[in-house]
Amino acid sequence: MPTVIPVILSGGSGSRLWPKSRHHYPKQLHRLYGQHTMLQETMKRVEWLGQPHIVICNNDQRFMVADQVQEIGIKTEIVLEPVARNTAPAIVIGALKSLEISPDAIIAVFPADHLVRNSHQFNESLKAAIEIAQQGKLVTFGVVPTRPETGYGYIKSVDDQGLLRVSAFVEKPNLEKAEEYLRSGDYYWNSGMFVFPAKSLIEQIELYQPAMLQHCRDALANGVKDLDFFRLNQDEFAKCANLSIDYAVMEKTSEAYMVPFTAQWSDVGSWQALWEVGEKDASENVFFGDVIAEDSQRCYVSCEGRLVALVGVKDLVVVETADSVLVAHKDSSQDVKKIVDSLKAGSRSEYLSHREVHRPWGSYDLVDTGNRYQVKRITVKPGAPLSLQMHHHRAEHWVVVAGTAQIQKGDQKQILTENQSAYIPLGEKHRLSNPGLVPLHLIEVASGTYLAEDDIVRFEDGYGRSCSGK
Numbered sequence: 090m091p092t093v094i095p096v097i098l099s100g101g102s103g104s105r106l107w108p109k110s111r112h113h114y115p116k117q118l119h120r121l122y123g124q125h126t127m128l129q130e131t132m133k134r135v136e137w138l139g140q141p142h143i144v145i146c147n148n149d150q151r152f153m154v155a156d157q158v159q160e161i162g163i164k165t166e167i168v169l170e171p172v173a174r175n176t177a178p179a180i181v182i183g184a185l186k187s188l189e190i191s192p193d194a195i196i197a198v199f200p201a202d203h204l205v206r207n208s209h210q211f212n213e214s215l216k217a218a219i220e221i222a223q224q225g226k227l228v229t230f231g232v233v234p235t236r237p238e239t240g241y242g243y244i245k246s247v248d249d250q251g252l253l254r255v256s257a258f259v260e261k262p263n264l265e266k267a268e269e270y271l272r273s274g275d276y277y278w279n280s281g282m283f284v285f286p287a288k289s290l291i292e293q294i295e296l297y298q299p300a301m302l303q304h305c306r307d308a309l310a311n312g313v314k315d316l317d318f319f320r321l322n323q324d325e326f327a328k329c330a331n332l333s334i335d336y337a338v339m340e341k342t343s344e345a346y347m348v349p350f351t352a353q354w355s356d357v358g359s360w361q362a363l364w365e366v367g368e369k370d371a372s373e374n375v376f377f378g379d380v381i382a383e384d385s386q387r388c389y390v391s392c393e394g395r396l397v398a399l400v401g402v403k404d405l406v407v408v409e410t411a412d413s414v415l416v417a418h419k420d421s422s423q424d425v426k427k428i429v430d431s432l433k434a435g436s437r438s439e440y441l442s443h444r445e446v447h448r449p450w451g452s453y454d455l456v457d458t459g460n461r462y463q464v465k466r467i468t469v470k471p472g473a474p475l476s477l478q479m480h481h482h483r484a485e486h487w488v489v490v491a492g493t494a495q496i497q498k499g500d501q502k503q504i505l506t507e508n509q510s511a512y513i514p515l516g517e518k519h520r521l522s523n524p525g526l527v528p529l530h531l532i533e534v535a536s537g538t539y540l541a542e543d544d545i546v547r548f549e550d551g552y553g554r555s556c557s558g559k
Contacts, residue, residue: 092191093219093284095135096183099128099146099154099201100170104429104440105359105422108413109391113149113442117202118157121363128154128201129161134208135197135215136163143186144201145170145179148320152449152552155317169315171323176281177337178329181294181305182321184287195222196290198283198334204366206353218284218348221252227293227342228284229255230350231277237267240358240423242279242335246347255345258335280350283334293338301337304328315553359422360406360415364389378409389419411444411454449552450475451528462536467521469494469529474522476550483537483544485513487521492529495522518548 103116110116117127125133132142142165146154151169158165168182180198187194197215205211218228231244231253242261246253258279262270270276294302304325311322330337339345355362367375367389374382378392385399392409399405406422408415417425432440445454450473457464469475469492477497487494488510496503496511497520504524505511513519515537523529547554 091193091195091219091223092140092187093138093195093197094140094183094187094190094287095132095138095142096180096187096196096198097128097131097142097144097201098176098179098198099144099150100173100179101200101202103202104426106357106363107425107429108408108410108415108439111442112440114153114447115150115202116357117200118150118153121357122204122367125161126157127204127357129157131199131201131203132158132163132165133161134205134211135199137212138197141165141190143168143183143196145183147173151318153447155449156447167318169318169320170326171321172327173331174326174329175331175333177294177298177332177334178301178305178326180283180285180290180334181302182309184285184290184294185305185309187287188291192288194287195219196283196285196287198285200281200356202357203280203282204353204355204357206366208352210352211350214348214350214352215284221346221348222284222286222289225286225289225344226252226346227286227290227339227344228346228348229339230280230282231347232280232350232354234271234276234278237264237271238278239264239267241356243270243276244279244347245276247275249346253347253349255339255347258340277347277349278354279335280354281356282350289344290338293342293344297341298330298332298337301329301332360389360408360417360425361419361422364406364419387419413439449473449554451523453533456532458540461538461540462534463540465533465535467529467531467533469521469523469531471523471526471528474551475520476545476547476552476554477518477520478545478547479516479518480537480544481516481546482539483535484515485519486534486536487511487513488532488534490530490532492523492527492531493525494529494531495524496520497522520549 099117101115102112103110106116120126142163144165145168148169183196187196221228243259245257247256308321308326313320355366364375369375373387375389379396380390382399384401386403388405390397390407397407397409404419406417406419429440445452451469454466456466489505489507494505498517
């Protein structure tokens with residue numbers, strides 16, 4: 090078998106799955122079904138290819154991505170996009186990276202946030218695509234449509250000596266057009282999954298997007314290794330045109346071919362889509378969490394902390410998180426993005442992140458806040474330290490709930506265990522670490538005139554971060 094390198098695109102924000110999916114914690118990093126996150130499911134789906142993966146993500150998500158990759162133990166290079174530039178530049182970077190591994194490499198490109206139910210059919214389609222790619226063709230997967238879907242783009246194909254050559258890419262149609270496509274049998278849903286000979290893709294990019302190729306090469310050549318990540322050069326990568334791979338190459342080239350894809354597939358682009366693929370009860374409801382329902386049908390409910398009760402309702406989506414609750418009709422679930430746009434326009438934090446914020450050392454949950462105080466529940470991973478830091482505007486009081494903490498205040502260090510506490514005066518240089526083998530849990534009470542996360546001056550940091558932000 091040729092060298093086939095999975096390239097996983099993990100840069101999306103998944104705004105239609107708000108409030109679960111947020112800008113800093115998007116849908117591909119959540120467990121929306123099964124035992125793994127969507128990113129992990131995507132990577133495990135192609136683990137049998139036996140090659141290191143290339144995951145391309147943005148800077149804000151790098152530590153969460155690294156943690157999830159480490160959990161499943163797949164050898165991976167994580168490439169950081171300094172700015173979002175759609176799929177074409179990201180795939181070009183993946184191709185150039187793969188050529189460093191093998192001059193005859195084939196890349197298998199998959200978004201990190203798609204659902205595939207039938208792994209056997211998926212594998213058979215992937216093998217067929219690899220065979221075609223070995224002939225120098227650029228291959229996409231066309232999902233055999235099961236309904237007149239208006240939320241997907243379409244691919245039209247024609248027979249070419251036993252292969253299906255792509256003749257057209259079609260934008261999302263209205264219902265009448267979608268029904269016409271379904272009847273014709275010549276149209277397939279555009280899955281956004283591809284198999285490319287890396288060398289052939291680079292040749293096509295050089296033909297149709299030479300400036301993009303040069304900027305990608307320069308972004309790699311001037312990039313830097315940063316801990317477990319490869320950081321592309323921002324100035325060079327930002328010069329790339331903001332184009333999808335479809336528009337940049339696939340719509341222009343005569344080398345685009347398609348493999349029909351019959352495995353159960355969804356891009357999980359809305360709560361309606363998650364209801365469609367979810368395991369339903371006798372009333373066709375899909376429930377996650379603590380839910381009680383009476384006389385309610387065809388609803389989707391996901392709750393994280395509180396009890397959610399339904400009485401006499403139909404076709405609703407209810408999603409509860411620590412800081413937000415969404416209630417929507419299933420038929421309007423595509424419009425959740427409008428709520429996110431409103432939050433963003435109002436500079437509200439709920440579109441960016443959850444109440445629980447993930448950091449490379451662990452996480453913190455902002456439990457309560459008021460005039461001149463805030464309370465956090467902090468979790469520190471075994472062996473992990475926070476940065477050596479100080480604050481200009483706040484003092485902190487730490488109480489250990491479980492585990493062992495090492496506290497550095499100035500030049501002095503002390504060990505604290507359950508029910509012990511430490512006080513960090515305003516302006517004191519300090520560091521919190523977990524020297525133990527189990528997670529450290531503690532409560533932090535901060536008091537002062539200014540409590541935002543940018544009141545941090547870092548003196549040492551093991552994670553390559555800037556001087557502000559915990």
